[in-house]
Amino acid sequence: MHSIKTVGVAGSGTMGAGIAIVAARAGYKTIVFDRDQSALDRARQQTQGFFAKSVERKKLTQEKVDSILNGLTSTTRLEDMAQCDIVIEAVFENLKVKHDIFAQLNLVCPPQTLFASNTSTLSITEIAAGSGRDENFVGMHFCLPAQLMKLVEMSPGLRTRTETFDAAWEFCLALGQIPVKTKDNPGFILNYFLVPFNNDAIRLVEAGVAEPADIDRAIKSALGYPMGPLELLDLVGLDTHWLVAEALYSSTHEPRAAAPALVKRMIAAGQLGRKTGQGFYSYKTNAMFGG
Amino acid sequence: MQYEIINTGGSPAFEDSHALLTQGQAKASTLVIVGNQAGLAFRQLSQPQRYTLILIELGLECLGTHTGESRGQEGSQILGFSRFRLGEAPSTNLVELVRQPQSVESAILTAKALLEAKGLQVSVCADFAGRILNRLIRPYYNGALTRLDEGLASADDLDMTLKLGLGYPEGPITLLERTGLQHHFKATQALFEAYGQSAYAPARRARVAYERAQFASLSASEGPPKKGQS
Numbered sequence: 177m178h179s180i181k182t183v184g185v186a187g188s189g190t191m192g193a194g195i196a197i198v199a200a201r202a203g204y205k206t207i208v209f210d211r212d213q214s215a216l217d218r219a220r221q222q223t224q225g226f227f228a229k230s231v232e233r234k235k236l237t238q239e240k241v242d243s244i245l246n247g248l249t250s251t252t253r254l255e256d257m258a259q260c261d262i263v264i265e266a267v268f269e270n271l272k273v274k275h276d277i278f279a280q281l282n283l284v285c286p287p288q289t290l291f292a293s294n295t296s297t298l299s300i301t302e303i304a305a306g307s308g309r310d311e312n313f314v315g316m317h318f319c320l321p322a323q324l325m326k327l328v329e330m331s332p333g334l335r336t337r338t339e340t341f342d343a344a345w346e347f348c349l350a351l352g353q354i355p356v357k358t359k360d361n362p363g364f365i366l367n368y369f370l371v372p373f374n375n376d377a378i379r380l381v382e383a384g385v386a387e388p389a390d391i392d393r394a395i396k397s398a399l400g401y402p403m404g405p406l407e408l409l410d411l412v413g414l415d416t417h418w419l420v421a422e423a424l425y426s427s428t429h430e431p432r433a434a435a436p437a438l439v440k441r442m443i444a445a446g447q448l449g450r451k452t453g454q455g456f457y458s459y460k461t462n463a464m465f466g467g
Numbered sequence: 468m469q470y471e472i473i474n475t476g477g478s479p480a481f482e483d484s485h486a487l488l489t490q491g492q493a494k495a496s497t498l499v500i501v502g503n504q505a506g507l508a509f510r511q512l513s514q515p516q517r518y519t520l521i522l523i524e525l526g527l528e529c530l531g532t533h534t535g536e537s538r539g540q541e542g543s544q545i546l547g548f549s550r551f552r553l554g555e556a557p558s559t560n561l562v563e564l565v566r567q568p569q570s571v572e573s574a575i576l577t578a579k580a581l582l583e584a585k586g587l588q589v590s591v592c593a594d595f596a597g598r599i600l601n602r603l604i605r606p607y608y609n610g611a612l613t614r615l616d617e618g619l620a621s622a623d624d625l626d627m628t629l630k631l632g633l634g635y636p637e638g639p640i641t642l643l644e645r646t647g648l649q650h651h652f653k654a655t656q657a658l659f660e661a662y663g664q665s666a667y668a669p670a671r672r673a674r675v676a677y678e679r680a681q682f683a684s685l686s687a688s689e690g691p692p693k694k695g696q697s
Contacts, residue, residue: 319631319632319633325631325632325634326631327628327631327632329628329632354631356624356627356628356631358619358620358628359619361619365619365620365624365625365628365629365632366628366629366632366633368610368614368619369607369610369611369629370633372606372607372610372666373603373606373607376602376603376606377603380599380602380603383595384593385592385593385595385598385599385602386590386591386592386593386599387591390590390591390592390599391590391599391603393561393588393589393590394551394561394563394590394592394599394600395599395600395603397559397560397561397588397590398551398553398559398561398600399559399600399604399635399636400635400636400637401633401634401635401636402634403634405603431664431666432606432666
């Protein structure tokens with residue numbers, strides 16, 4: 177059985193930062209890797225803001241937060257990931273980008289280090305095939321916002337060893353998360369349903385059926401969903417949504433999975449959502465969700 | 468805010484005791500028409516122009532069915548509205564307020580204020596089949612039913628994943644079975660006819676539920692088979 181003490185997170189975007197919070201909060205020594213120092217700085221600032229709110233809401237003591245933050249470090253040097261017992265990748269939804277990072281990690285990490293991908297749409301088997309250790313590879317898809325949502329979709333690739341999957345499952349439980357086993361199918365369960373649903377909402381805006389606020393209000397009020405689809409898209413980021421939708425569409429060829437043209441136009445205009453201050457809504461802050 | 472009301476009975480979403488139906492006045496410049504014959508009652512009005520706002524309760528039909536349409540320039544002080552209700556579940560507080568391209572903006576504002584004063588929440592939308600909610604949820608429900616048939620996951624796992632992963636209060640399978648799959652069939656069949664898109668085509672389980680409801684209704688009206696009948 178693997179003994180996981182140190183957790184690596186590759187990528188310090190919204191998902192990577194959220195996963196790092198989950199790992200650090202569960203008591204693991206956690207190292208976040210990103211080549212971009214400014215991205216690491218931004219994630220650190222958001223993480224500190226998140227934990228400050230946790231203290232304010234009396235969910236954690238200041239002493240506990242100080243201890244968590246001491247155990248949560250970041251690096252721009254891939255070699256620093258050599259000490260990790262598991263590395264969870266949370267970079268862009270692009271097979272080549274993921275292959276590149278895993279190929280490099282494979283050179284620096286010891287053979288027993290587990291590799292996990294937080295992909296939400298790409299095939300675990302295909303990512304694993306470029307990792308150099310496809311038997312020691314598993315899918316761990318955290319939900320957004322990772323620091324608040326408990327569910328993790330866990331998928332074995334075709335060559336994943338049973339012991340690898342079991343170790344990752346135990347680790348997931350130790351994080352305080354709720355794992356659900358899914359097949360290595362495009363979009364697993366969540367994105368298979370969510371991406372086309374969100375695309376449909378964008379198409380309503382595109383066709384002038386209703387304004388974003390009216391669509392979100394209808395969904396939240398009538399169905400009790402915590403967020404409307406367009407609010408959620410602003411949180412995810414339109415650029416990320418486009419990549420996820422393209423990946424899902426290329427796997428399924430289902431028309432509803434394809435990102436509407438409006439998404440590309442918004443990306444071109446820099447209207448990516450919360451992170452740029454403008455998406456379907458305007459924002460004055462990029463503070464992290466929850467606390 | 469004062470308004471007149473015409474209740475034709477059999478509203479799909481309003482019980483007769485709802486404040487909107489009970490607080491109408493004798494003479495006002497706003498007219499609210501509710502019930503399953505609301506469109507017919509509107510067409511029989513002798514002087515619709517005397518009102519600055521007329522609200523017609525809609526079923527699955529478009530507002531244009533009652534007002535007429537021409538060259539994309541339709542729109543006046545006449546608006547449609549529909550309180551959302553999922554099958555046999557109680558009505559929600561969400562009202563889709565239906566406008567046309569040239570609808571009078573002051574009429575929309577007045578309609579929103581009137582409905583909100585009755586404790587309802589309002590989403591304004593254009594006059595398309597399915598409006599906002601049915602356009603978004605019917606493909607999702609069809610997808611969930613189809614993936615259940617295809618064995619992606621058990622009904623419980625599918626529901627749990629969508630509840631925990633997205634924060635939905637209820638998974639789609641439990642929700643549809645609780646509110647009546649046969650009602651989903653009718654709503655999504657209407658959208659399939661309107662748009663011809665496969666996402667709206669009723670899922671097999673919805674069709675089965677609808678057919679069973681039809682058989683049950685037929686059996687109830689005919690009574691048990693008599694001796695000697697096959």
